[in-house]
Amino acid sequence: MDGFAGSLDDSISAASASDVQDRLSSLELRVQQQEDEITVMKAALADVLRRLALSEDTATTAKKQTSTKGQTPLREAYSMSCIANGSSSSRKPSHRDRDSSTVSVTRKDTFSSAAKRGHSAKRGTGMERSQSSTWESGEESRNKLVKAASTSKLLAKVVKNADKHKDPVISQEGDYIKMFMRGRPITMFIPADVENYEDVRTELPPEKLKLEWVYGYRGRDCRANVYLLPTGESVYFIASVVVLFNYEERTQRHYLGHTDCVKCLAVHPDKIRIATGQIAGVDKDGRPLQPHVRVWDSVSLSTLQVIGLGTFERGVGSLAFSKADSGTHLAVIDDCNDHMLTVWDWQKKSKIAEIKSTNEVVLAVEFHPTDANTIVTCGKSHIFFWTWAGTSLARKQGIFGKYEKPKFVQCLAFLNNGDILTGDSGGVMLIWSRSTVEPAPGKGPKGAYQISRQIKAHDGSVFTLCQMRNGTLLTGGGKDHKIILWDHGLNPERDIEVPDQYGTIRAVAEGKGEQILVGTSRNFVLRGTFNDGFQVEVQGHTDELWGLASHPFKDLFLTCAQDRQVCLWNSVDHCLEWTRLLDEHGHCADFHPSGAVVAIGTHSGKWYALDAETRDLVAIHTDGNEQLSVIRFSVDGTLLAVGSHDNFIYLYTVSDKGRKYTRYGKCIGHSSYITHLDWSPDNKFIMSNSGDYEILYWDIPNGCKYIRNRSECKDIDWATYTCVLGYHVFGVWPEGSDGTDINALIRSHNRKVIALADDFCKVHLFQYPCARPKAPSHKYSAHSSHVTNVTFMHNDSHLVSTGGKDTSVMQWRLVEKTPSLVPSDSSLSLGEGLLHNSNPRVTIPAVPLTPTPTEPAVTPIATPTPPSVLDLTSDPPAVPCGDTAIVTPPPPPTKPTTNGRQESSPETPPLSGMTPPHSESTPPPPTAR
Structure with missing residues (x-):
């Protein structure tokens, strides 16, 4: 009994000591x-x-x-x-x-x-979250909080x-620097190897970035935005980049003239010139980025004209070239409340006519192919026929009469006889013919378009119509996921169904021979035929993207997003190795140093460990119930740190090459959510940042202890550098920053440069270390949303960046700067004059995308039978670096339709006086698998 009492006393003493500590x-x-x-x-x-x-x-x-x-x-x-x-602040708040x-x-x-x-009280993002209510009543707590907040807001x-405008201050002893973020001082100790801080210089890095590959496609909220060009390239867009992708040569070129989201695209009748429209935006200084249309040459990637600066309000919703006059004019719909319709002589940059269209949504605009004076628009519950004469536009509304009026007229096309064909939200196609007889009273004016035929085409919406070169028609459906081929008499000839997991059909375009290109609402671009089925050419994420990690020694990187997809990409072959669907929204990731396992943190506090080869689940743990913002393995892979929005860092011991995890401890001391953390090379220390601009250090072997004397850690050579606050990187912060402008930062493995992702759609490249305020940087535009993350590949040959709302993944190649070509200006952003001309594309033997008679057939990995409802419990389709047929077509008819090949059009030289925008040319991979 005495022994038991002694043991109890020891336990109480130990608990008391822990509580005192x-x-x-x-x-x-x-x-x-x-x-x-x-x-x-x-x-x-x-x-x-x-x-x-x-x-x-x-x-x-x-x-x-x-x-x-x-x-x-x-x-x-x-x-x-x-x-x-x-x-009075002169800077507009972000x-x-x-x-x-x-x-x-x-x-x-x-x-x-x-x-x-x-x-027991945890402080979070903007509200007090106490686990105990014994100290004061809820009403008293609220009153104190309101009073304190009111006083503090004034202060x-x-x-x-x-x-x-307060600049960083150096201490009199010269041992630390104090910078200010929103008035709050942040102290950073100067390393001992810096003898005199005044001698520290930060210059532009010799390395530069060149956009090499863009992963993803914007199909979720756009339509009619995939086309095949005579160059053999398919053209589409995502973020602020227009991509020209040659799927045979596996190369990409990029038009980078836009400053914000590209929303629509039209191809000139000569198939060479392209018009793309963008939305309105705001730069980092609060200045508006005006919506406009850019007309450019798809061969040279040079800008021919910029139209509508100062004219459009919210953005360009849709646009179309004229056809009867060889593309001299351009019709544009503004996305403002009145949906203004404007007609332009685009070569002269002159606006010819302008009129209010409607207060309802407008989804499409087209010129009549044979009647140069007729323009057609359609949208929510309407179709308008416009007669254009000089500077005036006269509107005639389409009357549905005895036919059911649809909620949306989704798309339109023109038949060979001049009739107009529309597809609507009821799955119906209507043929509108021009009346040549005097109509009955109240039935519309003479010569108006009237419905002459109704055809039930799809179960659900008809999203797209595509007139083929041989006069047949393709339609793409929504609910039924079908693509239907119609003969010259508009009788259904063939159909094929696209599985649910690829989404509804958003765009259909004619490809080479009998091939067709399909864009879907889940951001896939498919290519194939009715006979051979379809395969995925382009795919990406469908929701906000944050998680990014590069493999420790292979040319692979991983992304995870709020769409619950985890994707492993091959950076050499520019393709997807595998994908897996999680139960939670992914937010952060990191590879185990062995490369065998990858850890993924989610929004719910749950984190997963997956086998990097097989994507099998290795382990699953939960730390708190809030978002995990960072997850990182130690250098030797024996420890794992998990930073959470509950203000704690959770530590695990790791064994069996990342397959077994045991809770080790918890770092307690941050007053706000964890944003970034890094390990020391000996795995003994962690440096972490929080949402409250803190820089804290932790002694892991001694019980995850907070290191009070931060000067003791000033000479630690951190194995990685992703913290956005610290002596070696504080120069990256722009003047007047609110502390949230930088989302991610990473140092290259060779410790020469820092890559940075900011809230203003830019990727920056700084010299490392960057320990002088207002340091110069190279900056690059391609994203149209806040850039959420960046990472270097294992050999520093490439940088990968992820967009937030734009869901894009950009792969940049690091290139050495040629001294004779380098301007004195440190900025490489789009509007400032540094232009990259496209290199000629290298012609190489086409990489076969379907089995040839001399090759063994590749076993399809995704030939699903589409269920009536999308099965979210199964993994989304992954197209490996090889051939994959994804759609099994029905048996072909006895006489299939044959399409002719598209002939190349001659190259159109750019107009004199115009300068090419940013453009990139991507060579094919060195070897084909």
């Missing part, structure tokens, strides 16, 4: 937090006193100068002095400034009360103005 750590953090707050309050108080003194001097001066005219009120004088001294301001202030003010209650506003 936690309380001490909490008190130390509180003291540190209060020191920072005192510094901020001192700066704010000094600024207020300065302003008061200045306002009094201004009031006195004004009183003396206007003694005969009356007195200037002190309030007015104070207001004037505040404005004169720059209290799209997250207001939320971030509230979040930062609330975190700061709730820290002290949370610290008093110990580590933060003053501090923000006072420190808006």
